[in-house]
Amino acid sequence: MKKSKRIIPISSGKGGVGKTTFALNYALALSRHAPTVLVDLDMGTSSVRNLIDTPVTRDLYHFFKQGRPLADCVTQLDRRLDPMRRFVDFGFVAAPHDVIDDVTNMSAESRDALIDAINGLDASYVVLDLKSGLDPNVIDFLPFSNSGILIFTPHLPAATVAASQVVKAMLFRKLRALFATGSEIYNDLSVPPARIHALIDRAEDTYDPQAINLDGFIEELSGIVGGHPAIKLVAHAVHFFRVHFVLNLFSGIKDSYETAIKPFTENILQRVSGRLSIMNLGWIIAHEDIDRANNRRVPVLLGADRSQKSPATRLTQLARRHLGSRALASRALQRPDPDQYLEVQLETLRNLNDDLKNAGYRENFKYIVYRSLHIMSSMRVGDFGDSRLFKPSEMRHAMARRQR
Ligand SMILES: Nc1ncnc2c1ncn2[C@@H]1O[C@H](COP(=O)(O)OP(=O)(O)O)[C@@H](O)[C@H]1O
Ligand SMILES: [Mg+2]
Numbered sequence: 001m002k003k004s005k006r007i008i009p010i011s012s013g014k015g016g017v018g019k020t021t022f023a024l025n026y027a028l029a030l031s032r033h034a035p036t037v038l039v040d041l042d043m044g045t046s047s048v049r050n051l052i053d054t055p056v057t058r059d060l061y062h063f064f065k066q067g068r069p070l071a072d073c074v075t076q077l078d079r080r081l082d083p084m085r086r087f088v089d090f091g092f093v094a095a096p097h098d099v100i101d102d103v104t105n106m107s108a109e110s111r112d113a114l115i116d117a118i119n120g121l122d123a124s125y126v127v128l129d130l131k132s133g134l135d136p137n138v139i140d141f142l143p144f145s146n147s148g149i150l151i152f153t154p155h156l157p158a159a160t161v162a163a164s165q166v167v168k169a170m171l172f173r174k175l176r177a178l179f180a181t182g183s184e185i186y187n188d189l190s191v192p193p194a195r196i197h198a199l200i201d202r203a204e205d206t207y208d209p210q211a212i213n214l215d216g217f218i219e220e221l222s223g224i225v226g227g228h229p230a231i232k233l234v235a236h237a238v239h240f241f242r243v244h245f246v247l248n249l250f251s252g253i254k255d256s257y258e259t260a261i262k263p264f265t266e267n268i269l270q271r272v273s274g275r276l277s278i279m280n281l282g283w284i285i286a287h288e289d290i291d292r293a294n295n296r297r298v299p300v301l302l303g304a305d306r307s308q309k310s311p312a313t314r315l316t317q318l319a320r321r322h323l324g325s326r327a328l329a330s331r332a333l334q335r336p337d338p339d340q341y342l343e344v345q346l347e348t349l350r351n352l353n354d355d356l357k358n359a360g361y362r363e364n365f366k367y368i369v370y371r372s373l374h375i376m377s378s379m380r381v382g383d384f385g386d387s388r389l390f391k392p393s394e395m396r397h398a399m400a401r402r403q404r
Helices: 019-031 060-066 108-120 157-178 193-204 214-225 229-239 253-272 288-296 312-320 326-334 338-356 361-378 392-402
Strands: 006-011 036-040 074-076 090-093 125-129 149-152 242-250 277-285
Touching: 006 019, 019 036, 019 090, 019 125, 019 149, 019 242, 019 361, 060 108, 149 157, 157 193, 157 214, 157 229, 157 253, 157 392, 193 214, 214 229, 229 392, 242 253, 253 277, 253 338, 277 338, 277 361, 312 361, 338 361
Parallel strands: 006 125, 006 149, 036 090, 036 125, 149 242, 242 277
Antiparallel strands: 074 090
């Protein structure tokens, strides 16, 4: 049986956290395992091509304006960058080098066309470098039942809060699709759409003095519709949602916990739900080589690997441990207690720190890749990345189908 493709969007609440640097090197590291395509969806900054010193003959301009198949717009690394041919399974789709308004600000139809094309790409892994922020050009490319990979850093606390807002936006997008006016969900529901919409608005608007998070929303909705199956759909969408994050510019566990992970987790608990699972995939240390490589336009993982710190086999074994410290995580899931959530995060940080003590950035990337591969092979499709992206019009259907 052909293994299903995984589409892994990389997003961040704000720019400048290292999203493109991560997406690029992560995709390179993944391509050592199976064919991988990186797609630059951060239109307007065309940042991926700026980090790779390789001529681009076709990019998203040709896809949108000349009707080229997306597969024809994939660029391979220039041979000079990869003389040993270690990364022949890597390709990237560049954004246009100029701002072209109707490409940069895609219409809903353009987004649908690109989603179809990404779904049709022939690769094992497709990594998306998304724009930062929360407009439809970001949200529509996020997976359906998990967050893809969120990047934030202890150095930019505002980006951490913004990352938790991405999670919130994803879940509300699903809710709104489910309860859209005209949805068949209202067929046997004696409640007018407007009443549900008002409740969703209240849950989404944190300025509302009667603000509720999604757990509160589910409770209130139960009060309105009783035991209607819609409740199960909503609860399932929230409770099985998985958040994955990576810390960039890591500077020690205390710092990361206090200025990034704790506020991130607390924000999600308070404003989104106390029942999601939140997984730390690992971190990338700050290193001048990374910045220098970006400036030279030779991705840092392409440089000669002189490190012999951790043989790959040892790192693979390490990476399989502590995948969310299951026992603690399931305790936290059963009894949503904010302290336990934080305890899980701190314990995970300590465990990862044992694994990654003295590790260099190469090991950092490899570790995250091994963890990703392990999650993809051992858990359900949709727990990490997704086998396809869903257009807004397909969401409702997909929600009903995925429910277990
Ligand atoms: N781990 C790191 N160590 C050192 N410099 C980094 C690291 N990650 C990113 N940078 C630098 O930070 C800046 C922002 O990175 P970039 O990937 O462009 O962020 P974003 O895509 O989030 O805007 C760049 O100058 C990049 O070279
Ligand atoms: Mg970027």
